[in-house]
Amino acid sequence: MKEESDHIKMRWMELILAAFFAGIGLLVVIDSFRTGYRWSSEGPQPGYFPFYIGCTLILGAIVVAVQTTLGWKKSENLEPFVTFAQLRLIMTILIPTSLFVLGVVLIGFYVSSVLFISSFMVWQGKYSLLKSGLVGLCVSGVLFLLFDVWFLLPLPKGPLETFLGY
């Protein structure tokens, strides 16, 4: 049981994802009771298809869960879902991405992407601050020209853009 500590096992993730599917199924079924799940004289009611879709999701998830539990012992030596070393690598992009998304809401799209791109370059690529900053500014600038100026599709703005008059 030594290797238990350095990875997440496939079988646990199977169960978690199955639970996710079942949860979605349950949400769908509950809502279809409200909207009507029967076949009326005008054909299916709004909840008719969702009802069966939800049921299938729940049943399917149960099947997967049962299969996983029955093969619990056998799956002992299966390759891991993810090792913690890999998970750490994934987090090095996932956490900055989440911060970037949060940044889009708080300080606007353009500033957030400059910060995201340049800091990731400095942190992971070991580029100089100047180079990284320039790449970030260029990408943001091109996107600004493309979307805000030429195609007139404004992206979310923050305090800096308001200050500059956009």
Added chain:
Amino acid sequence: MDSLNNLFQGFAVALSFQNFGLMLIGILLGVLIGVLPGLGGANGVAILLPLTFSMTPVSGIIMLSCIYWGALFGGAITSILFNIPGEPWSVATTFDGYPMAQKGRAAHALTTAFTSSFVGALFAILMVTFLAPVVAKFALKFGPPEFFAVQLLTFCSFVGMSKEPPIKTLLSMMLGFALASVGMDSVTGTLRMTYGQESLLQGFDFLIAVIGLFGLCEILLTMEEGLSFQGKHGRISLRDVVETWKELPKYWATSLRSCLIGCWMGITPGGATPASFMSYGVAKRLSSTPDEFGTGKIEGVVAPETAAHAAGTSALLPMLTLGIPGSPTAAVLLGGLLIWGLQPGPLLFTEQKDFVWGLIASMYLGNIVGLIVVLTTVPWWAAILRIPFSIIAPVIVVICAVGAYTVHNHLLDIGLMVIFGILGYAMKKLKYPVAPLVLALVLGDMAESSFRQSMLLSDGDLLIFFKSGLSAGITILALTLLLLPIVIKIRQLFRRV
């Protein structure tokens, strides 16, 4: 030979210096729109429509249609290089295009995609030139039952024998259907599964799901391998283009079949997106090595690209002849026609000869110019793959975010995209296929509403799908495709016993 005479006159119109320039600008703008996720062909054409108001109608339509061709070409570029489909119709191109790029065959994949697009478009234009009035009558026969039959057929031709466990395929597909049904129900206006969240009113747009499931998920998987795109060292030159061209004639059967599927789906307003999925599915089913699909098979790029372009081009046919747009972009072009004071319909062909044949001639020229433009830029596009991952990864994330945001201008969608990315990662690791989810999400909504509209027409009688010869034929074909593998399986079982 009246058509030919008219066509030559049309070439004379389209080849004027000014129109040719507009054609080039249109193609370049179109490729740009196609490459940027979130800016669709319809979107792009709509935004640029005002630019053309000061032009003569002929110049205007030439430029707009060239933007459209450009967007059709450009959609493939990001699909192949980053697994991020720039356009809905290039989703099916990612299935084999991206694995090809990973194996270091990015240039081959791009050349294949562009060439197939060109072949599909050319086939459709030839058809438009010679069959326009005859074929257009066909589209008039399409009602809800026929639409449903076509969507069912797309579905059945795609749901094949996948390698993944059947139960997981089923779960993935059902999740797609469930997500597709969120939001305002298009038949009764009832809100479904919004649970009081206003932002869910419009439902889940499949583009957001696709950007997360494909684009972001790919970044996560690449990170796990440790900061590098695989196969990025492939050297790219004009030789690759020639090499690919030598290889392509082998796939003439796939190509021809995809042309026919595409034209048919374009005229009967099925659209480019279902056409590409259907064509991919059919190619996989009829292939002698279906298991190789999804691993970087060249046919897997030929089939969807040819069909998407054939459909996208032939969609203009019902628009010109009947005023029925065969695709969203065609609908925007139709709006343009009306603004220029032209009334689409059979009379257009007699009263506005210059306009109609100028447009048709510009289809030929536009596609040739488009092919040359994108092919000469293949090395540039493929060179993007050589940029170090620590630079390209955050840039791709930013572009994904733009794509997700511009679909509905909702900030929440960017967050959703991240969640879809994580979901995609977990699904991939646990061997859940993602394609059925996307297909269900794309077609689920359309299929349900045409099904229920048919039910309204027939007072809940399922036999409506067998009433007209057209829908009966398509439905039976669809059911055969669906049931055939099961029947074969059962027969094999009996033989063993």
